Amino acid sequence: MYGNHDTTSVPVEAPAADDPTFDRDFMALIDDDGRVEPRDAMPDAYRRGLVRQIAQHAHSEIIGMQPEGSWIGRAPSLKRKAILMAKVQDEAGHGLYLYAAAETLGVDRADLLDRLHTGRQKYSSIFNYPTPTWADIGAIGWLVDGAAITNQVPITKCSYGPYARAMVRICKEESFHQRQGFEILHTLSHGSPQQHAMAQDAVDRWWWPSLMMFGPPDDDSPNSARSMRWGIKRFSNDELRQRFVDMTAPQSHALGLSLPDPELAFDALTGHWRYGEIDFTELFEVIKGNGPLNAQRMAHRTDAHERGDWVREAALGYAAKHARTEAVA
Numbered sequence: 001m002y003g004n005h006d007t008t009s010v011p012v013e014a015p016a017a018d019d020p021t022f023d024r025d026f027m028a029l030i031d032d033d034g035r036v037e038p039r040d041a042m043p044d045a046y047r048r049g050l051v052r053q054i055a056q057h058a059h060s061e062i063i064g065m066q067p068e069g070s071w072i073g074r075a076p077s078l079k080r081k082a083i084l085m086a087k088v089q090d091e092a093g094h095g096l097y098l099y100a101a102a103e104t105l106g107v108d109r110a111d112l113l114d115r116l117h118t119g120r121q122k123y124s125s126i127f128n129y130p131t132p133t134w135a136d137i138g139a140i141g142w143l144v145d146g147a148a149i150t151n152q153v154p155i156t157k158c159s160y161g162p163y164a165r166a167m168v169r170i171c172k173e174e175s176f177h178q179r180q181g182f183e184i185l186h187t188l189s190h191g192s193p194q195q196h197a198m199a200q201d202a203v204d205r206w207w208w209p210s211l212m213m214f215g216p217p218d219d220d221s222p223n224s225a226r227s228m229r230w231g232i233k234r235f236s237n238d239e240l241r242q243r244f245v246d247m248t249a250p251q252s253h254a255l256g257l258s259l260p261d262p263e264l265a266f267d268a269l270t271g272h273w274r275y276g277e278i279d280f281t282e283l284f285e286v287i288k289g290n291g292p293l294n295a296q297r298m299a300h301r302t303d304a305h306e307r308g309d310w311v312r313e314a315a316l317g318y319a320a321k322h323a324r325t326e327a328v329a
Protein backbone atom coordinates (compact mmCIF):
# COMPACT_ATOMS: atom_id res chain seq x y z
CA MET A 1 0.00 0.00 0.00
CA TYR A 2 1.23 3.55 -0.65
CA GLY A 3 3.00 5.13 2.27
CA ASN A 4 3.86 1.74 3.69
CA HIS A 5 6.86 2.22 5.95
CA ASP A 6 7.60 -1.49 6.27
CA THR A 7 9.97 -1.98 3.37
CA THR A 8 9.99 -5.76 3.83
CA SER A 9 6.30 -6.23 3.18
CA VAL A 10 4.80 -6.92 -0.23
CA PRO A 11 2.50 -4.19 -1.56
CA VAL A 12 -1.02 -5.46 -1.84
CA GLU A 13 -2.99 -2.39 -2.78
CA ALA A 14 -0.63 -0.40 -4.98
CA PRO A 15 -1.83 -0.48 -8.56
CA ALA A 16 0.57 -1.93 -11.11
CA ALA A 17 2.27 0.61 -13.34
CA ASP A 18 0.30 -0.65 -16.36
CA ASP A 19 -3.08 -0.36 -14.58
CA PRO A 20 -5.14 2.43 -16.25
CA THR A 21 -5.95 3.88 -12.81
CA PHE A 22 -2.27 3.94 -11.90
CA ASP A 23 -1.34 7.52 -12.82
CA ARG A 24 -4.49 8.87 -11.19
CA ASP A 25 -3.89 6.97 -7.94
CA PHE A 26 -0.22 7.83 -7.87
CA MET A 27 -0.87 11.53 -8.40
CA ALA A 28 -3.65 11.44 -5.79
CA LEU A 29 -1.11 10.16 -3.28
CA ILE A 30 1.33 12.93 -4.23
CA ASP A 31 -1.41 15.56 -4.04
CA ASP A 32 -2.36 14.22 -0.63
CA ASP A 33 1.27 14.72 0.49
CA GLY A 34 1.66 10.97 1.02
CA ARG A 35 4.95 9.10 0.95
CA VAL A 36 5.98 6.63 -1.72
CA GLU A 37 7.88 3.65 -0.30
CA PRO A 38 10.31 1.29 -2.07
CA ARG A 39 7.87 -1.52 -2.77
CA ASP A 40 5.08 0.76 -3.97
CA ALA A 41 4.42 0.89 -7.68
CA MET A 42 5.71 4.13 -9.14
CA PRO A 43 5.97 5.59 -12.65
CA ASP A 44 9.22 4.67 -14.29
CA ALA A 45 10.10 8.29 -14.93
CA TYR A 46 9.57 9.08 -11.21
CA ARG A 47 11.96 6.26 -10.30
CA ARG A 48 14.54 7.41 -12.85
CA GLY A 49 14.24 11.04 -11.75
CA LEU A 50 14.86 10.03 -8.15
CA VAL A 51 17.83 7.83 -9.01
CA ARG A 52 19.32 10.72 -10.99
CA GLN A 53 18.96 13.23 -8.17
CA ILE A 54 19.83 10.93 -5.25
CA ALA A 55 22.88 9.51 -7.03
CA GLN A 56 24.17 12.98 -7.92
CA HIS A 57 23.59 14.01 -4.35
CA ALA A 58 25.50 10.97 -3.03
CA HIS A 59 28.37 11.59 -5.47
CA SER A 60 28.53 15.21 -4.29
CA GLU A 61 28.91 14.10 -0.69
CA ILE A 62 31.86 11.82 -1.38
CA ILE A 63 33.62 14.13 -3.84
CA GLY A 64 32.91 16.90 -1.33
CA MET A 65 35.26 15.17 1.10
CA GLN A 66 38.25 16.15 -1.04
CA PRO A 67 38.47 19.95 -0.69
CA GLU A 68 38.33 19.75 3.10
CA GLY A 69 40.14 16.42 3.45
CA SER A 70 43.24 18.10 2.09
CA TRP A 71 43.30 20.33 5.20
CA ILE A 72 43.08 17.62 7.89
CA GLY A 73 46.87 17.38 8.11
CA ARG A 74 47.27 21.17 8.09
CA ALA A 75 44.52 22.33 10.47
CA PRO A 76 45.93 25.00 12.80
CA SER A 77 45.31 23.14 16.10
CA LEU A 78 44.52 19.69 17.43
CA LYS A 79 40.96 20.78 18.20
CA ARG A 80 40.44 22.11 14.66
CA LYS A 81 41.88 18.89 13.25
CA ALA A 82 39.52 16.70 15.31
CA ILE A 83 36.50 18.79 14.29
CA LEU A 84 37.47 18.71 10.62
CA MET A 85 38.05 14.95 10.69
CA ALA A 86 34.59 14.46 12.17
CA LYS A 87 33.05 16.69 9.50
CA VAL A 88 34.74 14.91 6.61
CA GLN A 89 33.66 11.56 8.08
CA ASP A 90 30.11 12.91 8.27
CA GLU A 91 30.23 13.60 4.51
CA ALA A 92 31.21 9.97 3.90
CA GLY A 93 28.26 8.92 6.07
CA HIS A 94 25.92 11.16 4.07
CA GLY A 95 27.13 9.48 0.90
CA LEU A 96 26.41 6.12 2.53
CA TYR A 97 22.83 7.03 3.52
CA LEU A 98 22.18 8.39 0.04
CA TYR A 99 23.62 5.42 -1.88
CA ALA A 100 21.51 3.19 0.39
CA ALA A 101 18.42 5.31 -0.39
CA ALA A 102 19.16 5.04 -4.14
CA GLU A 103 19.51 1.27 -3.81
CA THR A 104 15.94 1.02 -2.52
CA LEU A 105 14.96 2.05 -6.07
CA GLY A 106 16.53 -1.09 -7.49
CA VAL A 107 19.89 0.27 -8.65
CA ASP A 108 23.27 -1.05 -7.66
CA ARG A 109 25.78 1.14 -5.83
CA ALA A 110 28.68 -0.22 -7.87
CA ASP A 111 26.85 0.76 -11.03
CA LEU A 112 26.19 4.29 -9.72
CA LEU A 113 29.87 4.71 -8.89
CA ASP A 114 30.75 3.47 -12.34
CA ARG A 115 28.43 6.11 -13.82
CA LEU A 116 30.22 8.76 -11.77
CA HIS A 117 33.67 7.55 -12.75
CA THR A 118 32.80 7.46 -16.44
CA GLY A 119 31.21 10.93 -16.40
CA ARG A 120 27.65 9.67 -16.99
CA GLN A 121 26.44 11.14 -13.71
CA LYS A 122 27.23 14.49 -12.21
CA TYR A 123 28.27 15.82 -8.82
CA SER A 124 27.90 19.34 -7.46
CA SER A 125 29.81 22.06 -9.30
CA ILE A 126 30.96 23.53 -5.99
CA PHE A 127 33.54 20.84 -5.30
CA ASN A 128 35.62 21.78 -8.33
CA TYR A 129 37.05 24.88 -6.67
CA PRO A 130 40.39 24.93 -4.79
CA THR A 131 40.97 25.41 -1.05
CA PRO A 132 44.32 27.25 -0.88
CA THR A 133 44.00 28.63 2.69
CA TRP A 134 42.58 27.60 6.06
CA ALA A 135 39.90 30.29 5.65
CA ASP A 136 38.51 28.25 2.73
CA ILE A 137 37.48 25.62 5.26
CA GLY A 138 35.51 28.29 7.12
CA ALA A 139 33.94 29.53 3.87
CA ILE A 140 32.94 26.00 2.84
CA GLY A 141 31.28 25.43 6.21
CA TRP A 142 29.47 28.76 6.28
CA LEU A 143 28.51 29.13 2.62
CA VAL A 144 28.58 25.66 1.05
CA ASP A 145 27.00 23.87 4.00
CA GLY A 146 24.66 26.83 4.42
CA ALA A 147 23.54 26.46 0.80
CA ALA A 148 23.30 22.68 1.23
CA ILE A 149 21.00 23.06 4.27
CA THR A 150 18.81 25.59 2.49
CA ASN A 151 18.43 23.18 -0.42
CA GLN A 152 18.09 20.02 1.67
CA VAL A 153 15.70 20.92 4.49
CA PRO A 154 12.77 20.87 2.02
CA ILE A 155 13.92 17.41 0.84
CA THR A 156 13.06 16.08 4.33
CA LYS A 157 9.48 16.49 3.08
CA CYS A 158 10.14 14.87 -0.31
CA SER A 159 7.57 12.39 -1.60
CA TYR A 160 9.98 9.43 -1.60
CA GLY A 161 10.21 8.08 1.96
CA PRO A 162 13.80 6.76 2.09
CA TYR A 163 15.24 9.97 0.59
CA ALA A 164 13.17 12.15 2.94
CA ARG A 165 14.24 10.17 6.02
CA ALA A 166 17.93 10.17 5.03
CA MET A 167 17.77 13.94 4.74
CA VAL A 168 16.51 14.40 8.31
CA ARG A 169 19.75 13.11 9.77
CA ILE A 170 21.91 14.71 7.11
CA CYS A 171 20.40 18.14 7.77
CA LYS A 172 21.07 17.89 11.50
CA GLU A 173 24.74 17.23 10.78
CA GLU A 174 24.94 19.92 8.11
CA SER A 175 23.70 22.48 10.58
CA PHE A 176 26.63 21.64 12.88
CA HIS A 177 28.92 21.92 9.84
CA GLN A 178 27.63 25.36 9.00
CA ARG A 179 28.17 26.62 12.52
CA GLN A 180 31.74 25.33 12.63
CA GLY A 181 32.43 27.20 9.37
CA PHE A 182 30.90 30.37 10.74
CA GLU A 183 33.02 30.03 13.87
CA ILE A 184 36.25 29.56 11.91
CA LEU A 185 35.51 32.70 9.87
CA HIS A 186 34.45 34.66 12.96
CA THR A 187 37.74 33.82 14.67
CA LEU A 188 39.78 34.80 11.59
CA SER A 189 37.74 37.91 10.91
CA HIS A 190 38.39 39.15 14.45
CA GLY A 191 42.05 38.10 14.45
CA SER A 192 45.06 39.87 12.95
CA PRO A 193 44.67 42.06 9.82
CA GLN A 194 46.25 39.24 7.78
CA GLN A 195 43.74 36.72 9.16
CA HIS A 196 40.86 39.08 8.44
CA ALA A 197 42.11 39.54 4.86
CA MET A 198 42.42 35.76 4.43
CA ALA A 199 38.80 35.28 5.60
CA GLN A 200 37.56 38.04 3.27
CA ASP A 201 39.46 36.58 0.31
CA ALA A 202 37.92 33.14 0.87
CA VAL A 203 34.40 34.57 1.11
CA ASP A 204 35.03 36.58 -2.07
CA ARG A 205 35.97 33.40 -3.93
CA TRP A 206 33.19 31.12 -2.58
CA TRP A 207 30.19 33.47 -2.71
CA TRP A 208 29.23 33.22 -6.39
CA PRO A 209 29.95 29.48 -6.76
CA SER A 210 27.75 28.91 -3.66
CA LEU A 211 24.86 30.73 -5.35
CA MET A 212 25.39 28.48 -8.39
CA MET A 213 24.96 25.35 -6.27
CA PHE A 214 21.19 25.90 -6.47
CA GLY A 215 21.31 25.14 -10.18
CA PRO A 216 20.38 27.11 -13.28
CA PRO A 217 17.67 29.79 -13.17
CA ASP A 218 14.10 28.46 -13.11
CA ASP A 219 13.46 29.24 -16.77
CA ASP A 220 16.51 27.16 -17.72
CA SER A 221 15.96 24.21 -15.36
CA PRO A 222 14.64 21.27 -17.40
CA ASN A 223 14.00 18.94 -14.44
CA SER A 224 12.27 21.36 -12.07
CA ALA A 225 8.68 21.29 -13.30
CA ARG A 226 8.38 17.51 -13.14
CA SER A 227 10.34 17.14 -9.90
CA MET A 228 8.11 19.74 -8.27
CA ARG A 229 4.93 18.15 -9.60
CA TRP A 230 6.07 14.87 -8.07
CA GLY A 231 6.98 16.41 -4.73
CA ILE A 232 10.67 15.56 -5.08
CA LYS A 233 11.59 19.23 -5.14
CA ARG A 234 9.41 21.45 -2.97
CA PHE A 235 10.82 24.82 -4.05
CA SER A 236 12.39 26.03 -7.26
CA ASN A 237 16.10 26.72 -7.73
CA ASP A 238 15.57 30.50 -7.66
CA GLU A 239 13.30 30.38 -4.60
CA LEU A 240 15.93 28.48 -2.62
CA ARG A 241 18.72 30.73 -3.87
CA GLN A 242 16.77 33.75 -2.62
CA ARG A 243 16.24 32.10 0.76
CA PHE A 244 19.96 31.51 1.03
CA VAL A 245 20.81 35.13 0.22
CA ASP A 246 18.21 36.33 2.74
CA MET A 247 19.76 34.14 5.45
CA THR A 248 23.39 34.82 4.62
CA ALA A 249 23.52 38.57 3.99
CA PRO A 250 22.75 39.49 7.64
CA GLN A 251 25.15 36.80 8.86
CA SER A 252 27.98 38.43 6.89
CA HIS A 253 27.47 41.58 8.98
CA ALA A 254 27.74 39.54 12.16
CA LEU A 255 30.99 38.09 10.82
CA GLY A 256 32.40 41.53 9.99
CA LEU A 257 32.94 40.40 6.38
CA SER A 258 31.44 41.72 3.16
CA LEU A 259 29.90 39.79 0.28
CA PRO A 260 31.43 40.53 -3.15
CA ASP A 261 28.30 41.93 -4.74
CA PRO A 262 27.92 45.73 -5.07
CA GLU A 263 24.22 45.26 -5.91
CA LEU A 264 23.41 43.36 -2.72
CA ALA A 265 20.79 45.42 -0.86
CA PHE A 266 17.79 44.83 1.35
CA ASP A 267 14.53 45.65 -0.39
CA ALA A 268 12.07 46.78 2.28
CA LEU A 269 9.17 46.46 -0.14
CA THR A 270 9.65 42.75 -0.81
CA GLY A 271 11.38 41.89 2.46
CA HIS A 272 14.16 40.19 0.46
CA TRP A 273 17.79 40.94 -0.35
CA ARG A 274 18.34 41.88 -3.98
CA TYR A 275 21.50 40.49 -5.54
CA GLY A 276 23.48 41.04 -8.72
CA GLU A 277 23.44 38.97 -11.89
CA ILE A 278 24.97 35.50 -11.63
CA ASP A 279 27.32 34.43 -14.41
CA PHE A 280 25.68 31.10 -15.22
CA THR A 281 28.12 30.45 -18.07
CA GLU A 282 30.59 29.61 -15.30
CA LEU A 283 28.17 27.06 -13.81
CA PHE A 284 27.60 25.39 -17.18
CA GLU A 285 31.33 25.28 -17.87
CA VAL A 286 32.03 23.67 -14.50
CA ILE A 287 29.22 21.14 -15.02
CA LYS A 288 30.70 20.30 -18.43
CA GLY A 289 33.99 19.43 -16.72
CA ASN A 290 35.85 22.68 -17.30
CA GLY A 291 36.02 23.94 -13.71
CA PRO A 292 39.34 24.67 -12.01
CA LEU A 293 39.72 21.19 -10.47
CA ASN A 294 37.30 18.79 -12.22
CA ALA A 295 40.08 16.62 -13.65
CA GLN A 296 41.95 16.48 -10.34
CA ARG A 297 38.81 15.60 -8.34
CA MET A 298 37.88 12.75 -10.69
CA ALA A 299 41.43 11.42 -10.88
CA HIS A 300 41.63 11.35 -7.08
CA ARG A 301 38.23 9.64 -6.82
CA THR A 302 38.94 6.89 -9.35
CA ASP A 303 42.37 6.30 -7.84
CA ALA A 304 40.88 5.99 -4.32
CA HIS A 305 38.24 3.62 -5.69
CA GLU A 306 40.85 1.36 -7.29
CA ARG A 307 43.01 1.37 -4.18
CA GLY A 308 39.93 0.47 -2.11
CA ASP A 309 39.32 -2.68 -4.11
CA TRP A 310 40.77 -4.98 -1.44
CA VAL A 311 38.53 -3.40 1.23
CA ARG A 312 35.39 -4.16 -0.78
CA GLU A 313 36.65 -7.66 -1.50
CA ALA A 314 37.35 -8.29 2.20
CA ALA A 315 33.95 -6.88 3.25
CA LEU A 316 32.12 -9.09 0.75
CA GLY A 317 34.15 -12.14 1.88
CA TYR A 318 33.32 -11.38 5.51
CA ALA A 319 29.60 -10.99 4.72
CA ALA A 320 29.58 -14.26 2.75
CA LYS A 321 31.31 -16.07 5.63
CA HIS A 322 28.70 -14.81 8.09
CA ALA A 323 25.86 -15.73 5.77
CA ARG A 324 27.23 -19.31 5.66
CA THR A 325 27.60 -19.43 9.46
CA GLU A 326 24.05 -18.18 9.94
CA ALA A 327 22.71 -20.73 7.45
CA VAL A 328 24.38 -23.57 9.40
CA ALA A 329 23.19 -22.32 12.85
Ligand code: FAQ
Nearest residue numbers: 057060061064123124125148212213214215221222223224
Ligand atom coordinates in the same frame (compact mmCIF):
# COMPACT_ATOMS: atom_id res chain seq x y z
N1 FAQ B 1 26.28 21.18 -10.04
O1 FAQ B 1 17.07 20.95 -14.19
P1 FAQ B 1 18.04 21.31 -13.12
C1 FAQ B 1 26.65 19.31 -0.24
C2 FAQ B 1 22.59 19.93 -13.34
S1 FAQ B 1 25.71 18.35 -1.27
C3 FAQ B 1 26.27 20.20 -10.98
O2 FAQ B 1 17.78 22.54 -12.33
P2 FAQ B 1 17.56 19.66 -10.81
C4 FAQ B 1 27.03 18.74 1.09
C5 FAQ B 1 21.40 19.04 -13.00
O3 FAQ B 1 21.84 17.87 -12.34
C6 FAQ B 1 25.52 19.32 -2.75
N2 FAQ B 1 25.20 19.96 -11.76
O4 FAQ B 1 18.30 20.05 -12.18
C7 FAQ B 1 28.45 19.03 1.39
C8 FAQ B 1 20.82 18.80 -14.36
O5 FAQ B 1 21.58 17.82 -15.06
P3 FAQ B 1 20.96 16.35 -15.45
C9 FAQ B 1 24.67 18.60 -3.71
C10 FAQ B 1 24.12 20.75 -11.59
O6 FAQ B 1 18.01 18.32 -10.45
C11 FAQ B 1 28.84 20.25 1.87
C12 FAQ B 1 21.08 20.12 -15.08
O7 FAQ B 1 22.13 20.76 -14.39
N3 FAQ B 1 23.29 18.75 -3.35
O8 FAQ B 1 26.95 20.36 -0.63
C13 FAQ B 1 24.07 21.78 -10.64
O9 FAQ B 1 16.11 19.92 -10.93
C14 FAQ B 1 30.19 20.49 2.15
C15 FAQ B 1 19.86 21.02 -15.11
O10 FAQ B 1 19.50 21.47 -13.78
C16 FAQ B 1 22.33 18.05 -3.95
O11 FAQ B 1 22.57 17.25 -4.82
C17 FAQ B 1 25.21 21.98 -9.84
N4 FAQ B 1 25.27 22.93 -8.90
O12 FAQ B 1 18.13 20.71 -9.76
C18 FAQ B 1 29.38 18.02 1.19
C19 FAQ B 1 20.93 18.31 -3.45
N5 FAQ B 1 22.88 22.38 -10.71
O13 FAQ B 1 20.82 15.59 -14.18
C20 FAQ B 1 30.74 18.26 1.47
C21 FAQ B 1 19.89 17.55 -4.20
C22 FAQ B 1 22.18 21.76 -11.69
O14 FAQ B 1 19.61 16.62 -16.08
C23 FAQ B 1 31.14 19.50 1.96
N6 FAQ B 1 19.75 17.99 -5.56
N7 FAQ B 1 22.95 20.80 -12.21
O15 FAQ B 1 21.96 15.75 -16.37
C24 FAQ B 1 18.96 19.03 -5.96
O16 FAQ B 1 18.33 19.68 -5.15
C25 FAQ B 1 18.87 19.31 -7.44
O17 FAQ B 1 19.33 18.18 -8.13
C26 FAQ B 1 19.65 20.58 -7.87
C27 FAQ B 1 19.52 20.70 -9.41
C28 FAQ B 1 19.05 21.82 -7.24
C29 FAQ B 1 21.12 20.48 -7.55
